[in-house]
Amino acid sequence: MTNVVSIENARVAAEAKPERVGVLLVNLGTPDTADTRGVRVYLKEFLSDPRVIENQGLLWKLALNGVILNTRPRRKARDYLKIWNTEKNESPLKTITRAQSEKLAVSISDHDHVVVDWAMRYGNPSIRSRIDALMAQGCDRLLVVPLYPQYSAATSATVCDEVFRVLSEKRAQPTLRVTPPYYEDPSYIEALAVSIDAHIKSLPFVPELIVASFHGMPQKYIDQGDPYQAQCVATTDALRKQMGLDAAKLILTFQSRFGFDEWLQPYTDKTIAQLAKDGVRRIAVVTPGFSADCLETLEEIAQENAEIFTHNGGEQFAAIPCLNDSDPGMDVIRQLVLRELQGWI
Structure with a gap:
């Protein structure tokens, strides 16, 4: 019982x-x-x-x-x-x-x-x-x-x-x-394009090009089979297509390297410095690998890389916010x- x-x-x-x-x-x-x-x-x-x-x-x-x-x-x-x-x-x-x-x-x-x-x-x-x-x-x-x-x-x-x-x-x-x-979901790519376009329209200047900066990683991780780099490339390609931009107007770079190993290239900071040295005066940077703004976007990009750009001759720099909790x-x-x-x- x-x-x-x-x-x-x-x-x-x-x-x-x-x-x-x-x-x-x-x-x-x-x-x-x-x-x-x-x-x-x-x-x-x-x-x-x-x-x-x-x-x-x-x-x-x-x-x-x-x-x-x-x-x-x-x-x-x-x-x-x-x-x-x-x-x-x-x-x-x-x-x-x-x-x-x-x-x-x-x-x-x-x-x-x-x-x-x-x-x-x-x-x-x-x-x-x-x-x-x-x-x-x-x-x-x-x-x-x-x-x-x-x-x-x-x-x-x-x-x-x-x-x-x-x-x-x-x-x-x-x-x-x-x-x-x-990384290439149509809703994500469209949201990125809408966000970038809206922020660029709000700027007091027209960027000559857009830098898409992704968090980097050691090259050896990719060599061992990590698909990350290929997916960053796919995101950038899809975004170019969505926005009607060619490779010269939307370029891909990698940021936040750490230590002494070779990391994914091109490096964001070195690319931004070289763009300024080459005579580019107005750029915008977007970070499509981040779903929310953080130290790497708000400090490293919006402050540190902005300073790198102006120090090397650039004049106007815009860090485009992540999608965050926006409607898109x-x-x-x-x-x-x-x-x-x-x-x-």
Whole structure:
């Protein structure tokens, strides 16, 4: 009789449990504070990931803990302070990713059993904490949305690594889906073109050309099979076609190199310096590899590279914002999510 009661209680509990779908937007990450300590904690987690720095041998650990974490955080903290959202005491990446999550939730609110949340791969809120929160709300299915238009092992794959790590510790795992990269999705390309065109029309000058700057990576990662570079090229080609521009008017470059290895070329900073030296006086830079503005766009491009351009003879420089939580940007995310939720909603 006891066994019968236990089985019946389990059946009732299973029927009462709400069946919900969790949608988790994930971006790269950010320090919790714009000071040396906060940046050091963030960089240690980021640079200890073997997807980011593949050779995690003794020499790298000595360099990381003995040199990099004792020098780089102080300098980077100064950079973060230049762009910090002082009102909310957080980085713009965190502010924007939260807004993307909130707006997505509103835009698909007619599906009342879908719960939208957001996380950072490095830093807070962590992927672990948000998966736990979604499961606590009854989500037995989970769609993970890496907010990277182009796939790379150092971005999209490491999001999956962490999700799998978290789920490996769960006895009752949610059913899992992960959105694919959307580097040449028509809605994404159209949104980029609309955003670029609108911002250029708002400028007090007409750019002679547009630089499409993507985050770089070591060339050896590509040589070992990472598809990232090919997808950046595909994005740029599709954007040229959408905007009716030739290769001379929309050029592709790679930024943010780190260390001594050869990285993907051409380099953004060297290209921008050379353009100015060659007599180009007015340019605009767009960053199609970023779904939200962050240190690499707001400081590295809009400030550092703007200074490089003017220092070498350039006159007018515009950094075009990422799609962020704009209407075109949210349309891209909403379409991507609804497409991948088919069969669940």
